[in-house]
Amino acid sequence: MSVRLKLTLSYAGFLMVTGVLLLAVVWVFLLRYVPEQTYTPGSSAPGGLGSTFIPNQGDLARAFFPRATAALALLLVLGLLGGWVLAGRMLSPLRRITHAARRTTGSLPHPIRLEGRQDEFRELADTFDAMLARLEAHIAEQQRFAANASHELRTPLAITQTLLEVAGNDPARDADELIDRLRYVNTRAIDLTEALLVLSRADQGSFTREPVDLSLIAEEATETLLPLAEKHGLTIETSGDVAPALGSYALLLQLTTNLVHNAIVHNLPGHGSVWVTTSVRAGTVALTVENTGEQLTPQLVSTLAEPFQRGTGRVRGDHAGVGLGLAIVRSIATAHGGSLALAARADGGLRVRVQLPVMHASGAASRV
Incomplete structure (x- = not known):
């Protein structure tokens, strides 16, 4: 059975039930004023000589039920016809949505762009269009990533x-x-x-989550990369509070190592600095990595987390990156329910801030 037929039967059934209840109320109301048997004064039997006819309940039943049955039959016909028409009008936006979903532009369905007043169908169509826009943007991003990775x-x-x-x-x-x-x-x-x-x-988010401390991870990452910083003549300062989070120790160590490595490589040779700090506030833990360096424009900073993007051109040397450092950081942060924020420092260089849900004493993590 189609939805339209189901709605039609529902409308007709509801109308029939309402009609039956209405007729039942009328019948009960009439019974209160009509006696079971009636006789005229002075007559020995109903209908006798000199009697006046007064209807009783039997007469009322013979007159009422045929007409009530005809009225119910008429209500059934009207309910089916009216329900079919009303269901068709109500489902017409849904048919437009279905038709738009079947049409394709390339590999994606065509957007609906449903007009009219704001109702449930309009909300469904707008949600469908928004989902298509996100899907199209994701596919375009994946295609760019595949092309860049292949290159x-x-x-x-x-x-x-x-x-x-x-x-x-x-x-x-x-x-x-x-x-x-x-x-x-x-x-x-x-x-x-x-x-x-x-x-x-x-x-993919395919990793085991366990309690971790971002401050300890930051210390391990800076100790590992300290020889590289000394080779470039840089200083690294690590400070901050205990930052409990819930996630993969290996992935969060990769995240922190990537940030510190980028801060070292993209810096002022010979006299630069790197600052690594952790903090806890408002239900989140934050890891902030800042470094000195060249002046960066907001337009350039907004693209640094894209795959295979490099801040000041391709890096040469033994510790050159592959252009995925900040892209990996963003993916790891997102997989842990966190976020990544990039900002250019006024004195030159970059400030990178990763926020993750804080882990409570119960072992649960708050959402960012």
Whole structure:
């Protein structure tokens, strides 16, 4: 049975029930004023000589029930016809929604853009359009990511092929130099592949959650990267409060390491600084990483968390990134129910703030 037929039967059934109740009330009301048997004064039997006819309950039943049955039959016909028409009018926006969902523009359904007054169907159509917009934006982002990832993965493979071709054409070339360069290119390819795997793992949310302390994670990350900071002539300061959260220790360590690594690499060589702080406020824990550096525009800062985006051009050197550092940070923060905020410092450099739900004593985490 279609929804329209179900609504029609529902309307007709409700109308019939209402009609039966109304006729029952009328019948009960009439019975109060009509006696069971009536006789005229002075007559020995009803209908006798000289009697006056006065209807009783039997007469009322013979006159009432045929007409009540005809009225109910008419109500049934009107209920079915009227219910069918009303159900069709009520479901017409739903048919438009269905028709729009069946149409396709590329690989996505066509937006509905339902007009008219604001009702449940209009709300459903607007929600459908908003969902399509988010889905289209997500697909476009995934397509850009796939194209950028393919380009980034193709680069080390192309370099490797070029090095091998040069070595084949020049047998006298230094083999040690070739091996070093191939090792470096291969390491870059491995780093990129591992970063892609971490990003995929964070996006899927397939990890075990456990109580962690962001302040301890920050200390571990800064200690690990301290030799790199000393090599660049930078100072790292770590401070803050105990910051209890609920999540994956390995992923949150990856998040913190990426932030500190970016702060070291994108800094002022020889005299820069990095500040790592943790705090707790209003049901959230925050990890803030700031660094000195070049002046950044708001337009550039807004794109830094996109995959394969680099703040001041491609980084060269032994500790060059793969362009996924902040993208991984954002995905990990989102997977933990948190958020990522980037802001340019007035004196140059970048301020990155990650907020996560705080873990209460009961072991539950508050939402950001």
